[in-house]
Amino acid sequence: MSQVKIYDTTLRDGSQMEGINFSVQDKIQIALKLDEFGIHYIEGGWPGSNPKDIAFFEKAQKISFHNAKICAFGSTRKAETKPDQDKNLRLLLEAGSPVITIFGKSWTLHVKRALRTTLDENLKMIDDSISFLKSAGKTVFFDAEHFFDGYKQDQDYALKTIEVAYNAGADAIILCDTNGGALPHEIASIFSKVKSQLTESFEIGIHTHNDGGIAVANSLIAVDCGANQIQGTFNGYGERCGNANLCSIIPNLVLKMGISCLSEEQLKKLVEVSRFIDETANMRPNHYQPFVGKSAFTHKGGIHASAIMRDPLTYEHVIPDLVGNQRRILVSEQAGKSNILYRAHEVGVDLQPDDSRVTSLIDKIKESESYGYQYEGADASFEMMLREVLGETMNFFTLQGFRVIVEKRGDEEVITEATIKLNVGDHFVHTAAEGDGPVHALDNALRKALESLYPQLKRIRLSDYKVRVLNEKDGTAAKIRVLIQTTDGSHTWGTVGVSTDVIEASWEALEDSVKYGLWQKTKEEN
The missing domain is CATH 3.30.160.270 (Alpha-isopropylmalate synthase LeuA, regulatory domain)
Structure with a gap:
């Protein structure tokens, strides 16, 4: 079983999502939760961008993390500036994190229009920045920003940025689909080309955004092509349409691809961590999120419920317990006897399929829902109706x-x-x-x-x-x-x-x- 390291950027890239504003204490609590979960790298923020991230790294230096390495994030030096005089690089060192991740431009369009510098100067910026941070004893990861777009426009230059970073001593190189527009077959082709030019054991990663709705697929196909680091965020947080969702990536790696990134025991805490981060971020959980959503293993149709009771594999691609989730059978106007029997069993009432009260209950539910009632989010009202049909009452007043x-x-x-x-x-x-x-x-x-x-x-x-x-x-x-x-x-x-x-x-x-x-x-x- 091969191994892939998980690099979480919820606290930096994820915090750029509309509606999210982490406090310093929020970031510390999430970092501790991710460390407990077993994440390998936690990107804490960009100390050169705001005082809040500087405060986070000051606090993080006083904490003993057991599984994760904290990473500070920043950019290469500015054009025409010496590394030891670049404020951003100095703040990265002052952050005190064992790992520093810097991004550099690999797309000629960005070099010319965003940085407004020459292609040669951009290569020197990459070389100088990595060499400077390595000379300070740091582990350095290089994020090749906009790499796939850059490769498609100028293959030779994009590959040259990777060669420069590699020769400067980068400990890992991460290919980034920053605009989120690459397709899986493009990721596979380009990633394989870069992988073939690096040593077999060298750490090469993937960082994708979800603008095309396929960030998870792009990340997984990169692993199939040799990626041994995946960057992403919990719950898919991120700017615009979000980043690759680790809540989908991690279980797919472990349960579907046989990749060792977390243990099966750690995986059982996936739902707990997902909801903890939503709660800390003050975000409403997405019930329809794969693996961790409340509705991920929820069955409403009567035919589905009947089949599930015979064998869960009929309508579930994995066992919900493996990721810390649980199966739910809903009662509604679409429900059959199987739904009712399952829900009754859950609340401690054993009914037989031929019990006339089951038919009475189904008729009552369908009549109520035709009027406007809905029991999918009203479990207590359903149980009260069930017990009323069985002759029990709750006449407290x-x-x-x-x-x-x-x-x-x-x-x-x-x-x-x-x-x-x-x-x-x-x-x-x-x-x-x-x-x-x-x-x-x-x-x-x-x-x-x-x-x-x-x-x-x-x-x-x-x-x-x-x-x-x-x-x-x-x-x-x-x-x-x-x-x-x-x-x-x-x-x-x-x-x-x-x-x-x-x-x-x-x-x-x-x-x-x-x-x-x-x-x-x-x-x-x-």
């Missing part, structure tokens, strides 16, 4: 009525108050509370009414609230679907409500949310 008053006077802030009447066993409760909007006021009033009787409720809180207009053409009379996510700190569950009135839809989802949470707490205590 019964609503007698509620009233919501929204008052606006002149330029004053809006005041919202909810009044609620409940029967809780033999008790009648009538209370009121204010809130930031009608749903918040209802939630506050419900809690005020119940917490003295059900103290478990103090550990339950809403974590997400979504409103969807189902038939926009009906304007303000349209049906509204409300999805609520609730958590007790350990578990999260979803509930749904539908109505032409957003308050009523919200109350329905809120009521299910609280009843389900209390039911779960009661089960735990018993």
Whole structure:
């Protein structure tokens, strides 16, 4: 089994993605997580570009990394400047990282139009910069920026930049598809040509962008042609359309290509690391991301679910456990008996295929979804419906009525108050509370009414609230679907409500949310 080293540039290239702004502490936490995961190289930033990255390297020098080597990133010296007088190179050395990655131009277009210098001077810039950093005792990687575009325009010059970097003592050379426009067959042909001109053991890498939607494919085909370093980012973060996604590259290398880059035990933490980085970056996870997305191993069609129950290989290209993910079977209007039986089994209810209650439940789901309900993100509402069909109830309270008053006077802030009447066993409760909007006021009033009787409720809180207009053409009379996510700190569950009135839809989802949470707490205590 051959080995490929993983070079993560989430903290530098990934941070250039629109909407991402890492703090210094964010970058430290992510670096520690990547090191724990087993990444070989972590590019921490460009110390010559901003004070934040300088601060990161100052902190990183005080941390012992167990698996990864921290890399500082920068450019070759400026034209007509001596290396020891170049501010960028000095800051790279001051960063104190064991590895320094510098990029240089390999496309004549960039040399002439971006650098505005001569082709010979660009070659000297590459040579001088690498030699200077090597003389300081550093491991130096050379990123041949825009290499594939450069090769297609002027093959001889692009190859000359690689030759200069190699002779200057670069420890690794990385061919970059910086504009993300190369196709797999072009990557294969060009990469093989460069690989053949270097010694067999020399470290040569690939760095691709996703502008053509094939960054992962381009990276993997480079490995097939001899690449032993892959640069990429977690979750595909990066400028424009992003970088090659390590969340897809790593499992494909290990599980499909037999390449040793991480152990199988490390691979099982892939989902955990992906979601940790999304959370730290304050980015909403992409549920449809291969391998690590919530929907990556989710099955909705009844035929699919039936086949999965017989053999998961029928509709899954790998076992979800191998990457730390899990299989999900959805219930919807497209569901068959297999979906219902699987989901029932997951919540501890064993039903037989010939049980008439299964057919009743399917009919009820299809009827509800035709009205506008959706149970894909409302697992708790589905379980409550299931248990109701089985004769179980969750009657912790019964609503007698509620009233919501929204008052606006002149330029004053809006005041919202909810009044609620409940029967809780033999008790009648009538209370009121204010809130930031009608749903918040209802939630506050419900809690005020119940917490003295059900103290478990103090550990339950809403974590997400979504409103969807189902038939926009009906304007303000349209049906509204409300999805609520609730958590007790350990578990999260979803509930749904539908109505032409957003308050009523919200109350329905809120009521299910609280009843389900209390039911779960009661089960735990018993």
